[in-house]
Amino acid sequence: MKHIAFVRSLRACTTLSRINGPLQIRLFQHDFVPRDPKTKPKRYKYPPFYDPYGPRPPPADKIVQLAERIIALPPEERRQIGPSLHERLRHPKLQPISTEGMDMGPSGDQGPLKVEEKKEKTAFDVKLEKYDAVSKIKVIKEVRAFTNLGLKEAKDLVEKVPVLLKQGVTKEEANDMIDKIKAAGGVAIME
Known part of the structure; x- marks a missing residue:
């Protein structure tokens, strides 16, 4: 019985070595080449934008023709395309987000x-x-x-020429005053 157990264990070792190969450890990498400390690292050029899906096929002729027809429309009709597409495709309307109680910096109304x-x-x-x-x-x-x-006050005022006669009057009233002063022999302007 001991003999049978020993033979089985030897068979297990040989089948294990066939599966895993020879059991050995490499202590060095023979293809390793040390880097020269004086060389500069390589610079890689990145693309102007990253597209994870790779190059896309060109659009179909039908799409190109549709785009050309949209470009040919007058601006009033072009403005109606977006809302009508939202309506036809049944897109939900975007609701404004409430910012009550949040500090958003300077008032959001100003651009x-x-x-x-x-x-x-x-x-x-x-x-x-x-x-x-x-x-x-x-x-x-x-x-x-x-x-x-x-x-006396009017005489003193006129002698201080150039002087402001009246402030905050309407355009018609100001034109009337200018015409009357011009007829009297003076020159008045509206500011």
């Missing part, structure tokens, strides 16, 4: 480079630039009528 909108000016200032010495009295009378000043 990085927001151009100031030019608003039409509604309030104007009338300025007396100069007047003729001969028509000084007529100009003083007109200034009194516009400003509701006394004779």
Whole structure:
């Protein structure tokens, strides 16, 4: 019985060596070449963008023709393509995300480079630039009528030329004042 167990163990060793090959350990790699410390590392060029799926086949002629037809459309009709596709394909509408309670930095309403909108000016200032010495009295009378000043105050105001006569008036009122001062012999401008 001992003899049979010994023979079986020898058979197991020979079949094991046939499966695994000779049992030995390599202590060195014979094809290893040490790197020269003076050489610079190789630089690899990366592609401008990474496409994990590799090169794509060109689009079908049908798609190219569709793109050309879309390009030929006027801008008003091109703007309608997106919403109509969303409707036909039954895409859900994107809902705005609530940022209540979150610190988002400067207010989100402002863009990085927001151009100031030019608003039409509604309030104007009338300025007396100069007047003729001969028509000084007529100009003083007109200034009194516009400003509701006394004779002395209106005279002092006119003598300080160039001077601001009235501020925050409408365009029509300012044009009316300029015309009357011009008729009296003075020169006024609207700012």
